[in-house]
Amino acid sequence: MNPTEQILPLSLFMDLERTGPIPLYFQVATRIEKSILDGTLPAGSRLENEVALGERLGLSRPTIRRAIQDLVDKGLLVRRRGIGTQVVHGQVTRGVELTSLNDDLNRTGQKPSTTMLTCEVIPADAKIAEELAVAVGAPTLHLKRVRKADNVPVSVLENWLPEDFTDLNPADIAEHGLYAVLRSRGVTMRVAKQRIGARKSTNQESDLLDVEKHAALLTMDRTAFDNSGRAVEFGHHCYRPDLYSFSVTLVEK
Amino acid sequence: MNPTEQILPLSLFMDLERTGPIPLYFQVATRIEKSILDGTLPAGSRLENEVALGERLGLSRPTIRRAIQDLVDKGLLVRRRGIGTQVVHGQVTRGVELTSLNDDLNRTGQKPSTTMLTCEVIPADAKIAEELAVAVGAPTLHLKRVRKADNVPVSVLENWLPEDFTDLNPADIAEHGLYAVLRSRGVTMRVAKQRIGARKSTNQESDLLDVEKHAALLTMDRTAFDNSGRAVEFGHHCYRPDLYSFSVTLVEK
DNA sequence: TTTGACACCATGTCATGACATTAGCACCAC
DNA sequence: GTGGTGCTAATGTCATGACATGGTGTCAAA
CATH class of the missing domain: 3.40.1410.10 (Chorismate lyase-like)
Structure with a gap:
């Protein structure tokens, strides 16, 4: 019943493009999102904490934080101070966007x-x-x-x-x-x-x-x-x- | 027709509560929002740039940036790199929130x-x-x-x-x-x-x-x-x- | 006159470091 | 046993500094 401790596979972050035009936080967010969608990170599982994740990936905390925040805003993750970051239950639905x-x-x-x-x-x-x-x-x-x-x-x-x-x-x-x-x-x-x-x-x-x-x-x-x-x-x-x-x-x- | 250069009255920021529990970026965002709503910052007017605003208020750029970003997410401001930050036209409408x-x-x-x-x-x-x-x-x-x-x-x-x-x-x-x-x-x-x-x-x-x-x-x-x-x-x-x-x-x- | 080079401006991205706040837990004293 | 106390872990807030990128305007050369 308690949230499973979960570690993101390091391999997901091996091919970060550090020189290209795509921001690092966006690349990280995309990879985490993919892990959630394909079930690698099941609903309710806990993410590694921000600092540790940053160290493992060789990225600073603000970058990791920005990536996670984007997914929180999308409704994919939930954060609680003192606890950690967890994947939201419920199937993912694409929200309204500024498109026609x-x-x-x-x-x-x-x-x-x-x-x-x-x-x-x-x-x-x-x-x-x-x-x-x-x-x-x-x-x-x-x-x-x-x-x-x-x-x-x-x-x-x-x-x-x-x-x-x-x-x-x-x-x-x-x-x-x-x-x-x-x-x-x-x-x-x-x-x-x-x-x-x-x-x-x-x-x-x-x-x-x-x-x-x-x-x-x-x-x-x-x-x-x-x-x-x-x-x-x-x-x-x-x-x-x-x-x-x-x-x-x-x-x- | 071109956006009026606009300076926020300094008085609006004199009473920032630096020790209280309310985050600084939130206090700044609230004050800017109020300026927009009461017409001090008319639609289309330009905000002072981030660094200058930070210096005048004695706050760091990330703090100012966070405040502005919150208002951008609310649909009150628009940012363009190289140009600056402007107030969106059109009357403000309160959006759907997570309330009953x-x-x-x-x-x-x-x-x-x-x-x-x-x-x-x-x-x-x-x-x-x-x-x-x-x-x-x-x-x-x-x-x-x-x-x-x-x-x-x-x-x-x-x-x-x-x-x-x-x-x-x-x-x-x-x-x-x-x-x-x-x-x-x-x-x-x-x-x-x-x-x-x-x-x-x-x-x-x-x-x-x-x-x-x-x-x-x-x-x-x-x-x-x-x-x-x-x-x-x-x-x-x-x-x-x-x-x-x-x-x-x-x-x- | 037109066009290209360049400087300037403002936001976008990223790193580093520090302290505050909160939740959960273990431990100890009563 | 029970309740408070303090430790630890994790996110929240804030400062400082640096460089990148895109937009605009200027100025000089063709």
Whole structure:
């Protein structure tokens, strides 16, 4: 019942790349994470303590600590002062990340496709102006799309972008996804604030998503900010709850 | 248009408590956060750089860095190497935290109340056993409650707890909430894994929540782990989407 | 005028060392 | 026996110092 003392195999850390561009703490975190996922470190087992681990690997304590902290933030490890570090029970689930639905589907092996319904430049109303931090009436690019996975409609996506992006190419967006097009323009997303709720479908949404009238939909409003802190996108999305849901891992600080 | 150079008023940092139990980085982070919230540091403004800030406050760079990093993780600041640190645009929203609905309602000033529908010890079925990492058939405490805010029903909460907690007092839970009772037993939650979705209400749920039949509900499944990494609670919750939603702030690493 | 080299700035990474705090345990005194 | 006391182990906090890396702007040469 008491936590098994567990030593990480040294071999896992033999090939640390000390000169490459990949930070050492990241390499360590990756290797520990892999050990957890493949069962080398079973749930509940204890990690070697920070200083000892650092000595064995020839790394300083801050580096080890940073690696472990990243895994704690991910919900894989739990630390207790005076006790040590243990692997959390329960199967690992990938949490929500700052990616688009397109990326998610690609990762899970489903074939995404997009139908563009609307792509127009319209003046911002009060709500959009507020979300994007632009003046009311300022031109914005308004998109409405249906996203499908393996040809089954999954969600209706409606997005607004500030004036700088009103020249985006609708065909590119339909083919590669909005986020990919923005990335290729040099925009890197850093922060997103999302609100997740639910409501009934409108008749149009029922048609688009191929569900019955007044079906329950999962909704998500998102405002995304780039690395200079500027709002670059506001979106209102509706998902078929039988095909999509959100996973979140919370860690008490 | 270009980010205003901004200097934090030194007065904000004059009363740092260097001997007390509150970490210095936390005190710094709190003060910066307050400056952002009250408008002293407007959206888009630039922070003084790390080293200078450290010198002015008589603190080391790691301490300052830790404080800033916490605010970056909260989605309040954005950092760019070679550029500096800026305040993110957009109003601040409190994200999901590892708290119970009870705590949430208390914080927003609404008066929560709870009706206990079921409180019984039952054997774990396959799904519950999997979530709690116990054997199938092991005794678990099964709760079903309705949570109200200002006497309006907000959610139906169904929870399962492992054998150690089968002796919990139903009256205590109804009065103080499940999480408060667990805290008073010395259990501290550290990690929770949630899945958020939507579905239609059952007839019973429609009655309990005072909504029409087949209304859209927001659902959340949560498994919570204590500071030793052990699963201590699995819950399936349904919320009225007109009264409750989830906020999440994501930060790209 | 344009372009390349270079310096500067600010954050990113890493090492070393020290002390504080907490949990668990063994031991000793009462 | 029981309870306090102190030791040990492990993480938490903080300081100092160094170098790397990416972004920006300047200045001079082509």
